[in-house]
Amino acid sequence: MISRHSKSQHALAAPADRRPVTAHEVARLAGVSQSAVSRTYTEGASVSPDTREKVMLAAKQLGYRPNLVARSLITGRSNIVGVTIPSLSNPFYSELLEALAEGFGEIGYRIMLFTTNPDRNSDPVLEEVLRYRVDALVLVASNLSSHFADECQQIGLPVVLLNRKTNSKMASSVTGENKSGATQIAAFLAASDHQRFAYIAGLENSSTNRDREKAFTDYLQEHGYATPIRVVGNYTAAGAVSATRELLNRKNRPDAIFCANDQMALAAINVARTEFNLAVGSQISVVGFDDSELAGWPIFGLTTYAQPVRLMVGRVVDIVKEALGDKGMAPVHETVKGRLVVRESARIPDKGISIIDGVKVWHQE
Amino acid sequence: MISRHSKSQHALAAPADRRPVTAHEVARLAGVSQSAVSRTYTEGASVSPDTREKVMLAAKQLGYRPNLVARSLITGRSNIVGVTIPSLSNPFYSELLEALAEGFGEIGYRIMLFTTNPDRNSDPVLEEVLRYRVDALVLVASNLSSHFADECQQIGLPVVLLNRKTNSKMASSVTGENKSGATQIAAFLAASDHQRFAYIAGLENSSTNRDREKAFTDYLQEHGYATPIRVVGNYTAAGAVSATRELLNRKNRPDAIFCANDQMALAAINVARTEFNLAVGSQISVVGFDDSELAGWPIFGLTTYAQPVRLMVGRVVDIVKEALGDKGMAPVHETVKGRLVVRESARIPDKGISIIDGVKVWHQE
């Protein structure tokens, strides 16, 4: 093995362990001070066109790239936001993540990605995130222990939950209209003459599931229907597959299934059609929540409550931006309006349908 | 507005602009030197159990978290790997990303995420990545200009392309068996008596598309078939929808379509079934490439060449790990073996089927 210390090696030797070019070296080549170099790379610092040019030239020659790590050490801002997300196999989460990367990218922020295990407490991973001194934290569909929320608040780190809420008043949140959405779904299903309702639940400990389930059940009970049959699918396709089987094997099979998210609804359609030979939309109705991309594919044609991904993410970005400017800002809790998109997976009521932006939507009354 | 400098404010004032606790403060509280604190947090440094305990206590009391930014400034390693990826709406890419996050997480590395636009040159975003002094670069389904490859090599930054190859000898790559896979698909389709072949191409400038297309076409030509009809779908569902329409509207409609990836194949099935009322698997055969999760859903039942995500990502992680240890290591180019998974979307040959690990696969001869 070739020693990597022998500087006298011929040109053949890999030039691999040289440290990157520093501002100092650029300064020397350009014949200016190191701070002049710094200034040319700092937004809105005062440098004469002359020195700027000299610096740029030297920099290009040397292949200089400002070290953002060093910069953030002194400025105290990393321009990085930590994002935690549980599993990207849920396409809705992927869509959120992509939108986040884009949205934050536009304001010059980068994303550091952490995947969380829905079963496990995510505190250890958050612990890790904080060590990287991220400027903000976005938790997608994850819970936040109130202990942690407090701590973040104390160090002035903005935290926003996306698609989940928390009891703690310390973190902001952006969610869809879970309650109103689920209520509309119940009303929609009732209006189209269904009788035996079922609910496939998401993760039990998620606020979204609680909200959707409660609103759905409440509406039905208030309108004289029996309490829906309840099975849990944990937001996963696999979970929904067994849940649906269980439901459809009952002697008194439900005629309408509301799934807590699209992923499960699509899996339910899959099972109903391929395993039970049911005509989805006439023999059995399936409704989801999210309106992820696949829902709109004709092969599924899923009726679902649409959550506007770009809007939600837009709000997250705005909140972070604001919080970054004004530390100590009070957390905000926003819910972004969605709409019930009507396709073919569920029987359609006579009234209440309208077309908005080319999509068929339903409104109560 | 309340001044944030008045320290004499009552306790009510938001404690928001205090900088995080430093090792120095911990040291003072613990009654030891700052370097002692550093040592307790450094793997394999020598600290007496006594001081360690004192430090830990003080740290907990103060809520100390070592600043990884400062650490990486001095160690020259950030424990971050930059990952670029074009669009997460392709589920296969999501799967890769998730596996990457997990795989690198296990060896203590975090992922900084960058999304690239397939049309645009990704150099500007790479430029940005390098400023963060990431320890390595993983480009998922992205190209790398040879200019950039050279530069990375020069600064000793390991770069590995995942699911794509490059001419440059400077970057490593991990790909599936594109050529052999596409050849097998051609052979499979020929063995099941298809006559009129079509190919829905991915992005024209991607190595994967070139490899798959060439192997597919070559096999057919060598075995006396006409050159397959060719339409391009750019790896996207939307692209494949129009491509499929075009194909199925021809007077002499193809009886077998090979799509350069699953995403497009699923879209093709969708169109064939819902718009043209074709029985996929008997009236028309559709084959994909990747074996993403949806391919296995019975509603699609897609016959496809499976690329082993975990294995591929495992190789990426290994390569990076090695390269990190041994700068100046020569780039490696690995191709990971896959297999042709047989489901119902394409007519099945009489011979060549076997069951491995519970899945039906096909082998030439």
Next chain:
DNA sequence: GTGAAAGCGCTAACAG
């Protein structure tokens, strides 16, 4: 095993 001291590469006052 421990503390003192010297930086990592950069930004941010501060005089000129």
Next chain:
DNA sequence: CTGTTAGCGCTTTCAC
């Protein structure tokens, strides 16, 4: 507008 001077929070010799 420019250079000089202090550090940001940490790791790492180096004597003790």
